[in-house]
Amino acid sequence: MSERKSIHGEWSSRLAFFLAATGSAVGLGNIWKFPYIAGDNGGGAFVIVYLACVVLIGLPILIAEITLGRRGRESPVNTLRSMALDEGRSRAWVGVGFIGMVSGIIILSFYSVVAGWSLDYLLLSLRGAYAGASADRISRLFAGLTGNPWRQMFWFTLFLAVSLWFSARGVRAGLERVARVMMPALFVLLLLLVVYALIVGNAAAAFAYLFNPDFSRLNGQVLLLAMGHSFFTLSLGIGAMMVYGAYLPNGVSIFRVSVWVAAADTGVALLAGLAIFPLVFAKGLAPAQGPGLIFTTLPLAFGAMPLGSLFGAAFFALLVLAAWTSAVSMIEPTVASLEERGLGRGRATLSVGVVVWLLGMVMDFSVNIWSGVAWQGRSLFELFNFVSSDIMLPLGGFLIALFTGWMVSERSLRRELGVSRPLLRLWLLVLRYVTPVGVLLIFLNALGLIRGAL
Numbered sequence: 001m002s003e004r005k006s007i008h009g010e011w012s013s014r015l016a017f018f019l020a021a022t023g024s025a026v027g028l029g030n031i032w033k034f035p036y037i038a039g040d041n042g043g044g045a046f047v048i049v050y051l052a053c054v055v056l057i058g059l060p061i062l063i064a065e066i067t068l069g070r071r072g073r074e075s076p077v078n079t080l081r082s083m084a085l086d087e088g089r090s091r092a093w094v095g096v097g098f099i100g101m102v103s104g105i106i107i108l109s110f111y112s113v114v115a116g117w118s119l120d121y122l123l124l125s126l127r128g129a130y131a132g133a134s135a136d137r138i139s140r141l142f143a144g145l146t147g148n149p150w151r152q153m154f155w156f157t158l159f160l161a162v163s164l165w166f167s168a169r170g171v172r173a174g175l176e177r178v179a180r181v182m183m184p185a186l187f188v189l190l191l192l193l194v195v196y197a198l199i200v201g202n203a204a205a206a207f208a209y210l211f212n213p214d215f216s217r218l219n220g221q222v223l224l225l226a227m228g229h230s231f232f233t234l235s236l237g238i239g240a241m242m243v244y245g246a247y248l249p250n251g252v253s254i255f256r257v258s259v260w261v262a263a264a265d266t267g268v269a270l271l272a273g274l275a276i277f278p279l280v281f282a283k284g285l286a287p288a289q290g291p292g293l294i295f296t297t298l299p300l301a302f303g304a305m306p307l308g309s310l311f312g313a314a315f316f317a318l319l320v321l322a323a324w325t326s327a328v329s330m331i332e333p334t335v336a337s338l339e340e341r342g343l344g345r346g347r348a349t350l351s352v353g354v355v356v357w358l359l360g361m362v363m364d365f366s367v368n369i370w371s372g373v374a375w376q377g378r379s380l381f382e383l384f385n386f387v388s389s390d391i392m393l394p395l396g397g398f399l400i401a402l403f404t405g406w407m408v409s410e411r412s413l414r415r416e417l418g419v420s421r422p423l424l425r426l427w428l429l430v431l432r433y434v435t436p437v438g439v440l441l442i443f444l445n446a447l448g449l450i451r452g453a454l
């Protein structure tokens with residue numbers, strides 16, 4: 001196979017790729033979702049299982065996605081098409097790319113709504129809206145936001161419009177630049193918040209909670225939740241990392257940079273825990289509060305702390321930055337593929353944006369005027385979240401693991417990866433057997449077939 005070139009351009013360096021890929025991985029998953037699912041599931045034991053899943057399921061698929069992407073150098077659909085052709089496999093594998101495009105669009109529709117809440121809370125913090133407020137007033141604050149479709153629409157539209165603008169500017173001037181500016185800022189804010197929380201909060205309780213595993217809390221359900229989260233947090237299963245890999249310069253070691261991205265993503269999740277739980281425990285609040293942890297419990301804690309509004313604002317700014325660098329990656333598989341069909345990048349982004357916005361309006365209404373609409377006990381918001389995260393991501397990841405592990409020749413992989421034979425074999429062993437079995441378990445769980453059976 002001859003060397004291919006990306007028509008979308010390349011990252012300017014290994015560091016640029018690292019920042020962009022870490023920017024994709026680090027998002028609401030780390031700062032909003034991880035703390036609340038860890039909180040709901042007993043802390044330490046969940047954290048250990050999640051770490052194991054990142055190593056055994058997440059990392060092997062991350063390496064696989066980036067490898068396929070760099071080999072094909074196109075959007076996931078076209079990369080899969082050319083790879084299948086090169087390896088003499090069925091063209092049906094292209095379907096994996098299509099599933100991914102749809103998932104990315106669905107995920108962004110509710111992701112934008114949550115990012116919109118963060119923007120609203122950034123403003124609320126700056127206005128000191130929750131300083132010294134009672135628990136009651138704070139839950140009314142959140143209900144006031146989610147209950148108002150137009151206020152929600154304003155913020156999610158703003159978030160989405162800015163994301164689209166970044167995306168429209170292209171790989172280097174858009175995605176790379178945003179990551180270069182936002183990731184260091186995010187890191188500084190996060191460290192500041194951790195130091196603040198450790199000083200004014202209850203550090204000992206937070207450490208014990210996060211790192212002292214209570215294995216009696218562990219069950220099949222928790223295990224499967226942790227596995228699902230390892231997908232979401234590493235941006236796997238939709239081809240986002242694949243298309244980022246398509247822009248990776250030759251000569252950069254995919255193994256090494258993947259390990260760094262996974263480590264940075266995990267590090268940020270743990271630091272986010274250390275920024276949040278010391279505050280929660282200092283006020284004697286409960287860590288298991290579900291998705292509202294960040295928008296109700298945390299403002300309550302900030303509201304009672306010295307300089308709480310200021311650090312609260314820093315926290316919500318952190319969420320927004322993290323969400324922007326992730327949002328651009330969710331639509332990149334689709335934007336790149338439209339561009340390859342001859343659409344200009346601006347138009348491609350706009351077309352995707354219109355679809356995401358319309359679905360976003362559905363997500364917006366689903367928590368207020370349509371909150372009564374449910375299917376099998378799930379609201380539309382929960383349904384979108386469930387179908388994309390729990391069905392489409394595992395399905396995509398499972399197929400990517402199978403394709404890379406079983407359909408691509410070892411020689412092609414070795415050529416792209418350039419690692420020693422024992423390391424390649426170890427990765428393939430995990431990718432062929434451990435990863436698909438693990439993913440299959442998440443998948444069956446999502447369908448409710450083996451709920452609690454482990």
Ligand code: TRP
Nearest residue numbers: 025027028029030232233235326
């Ligand atoms: N990883 C991001 C987070 O933790 C979310 C994300 C970005 C994502 N791109 C993705 C999730 C692609 C699934 C697929 O918030």
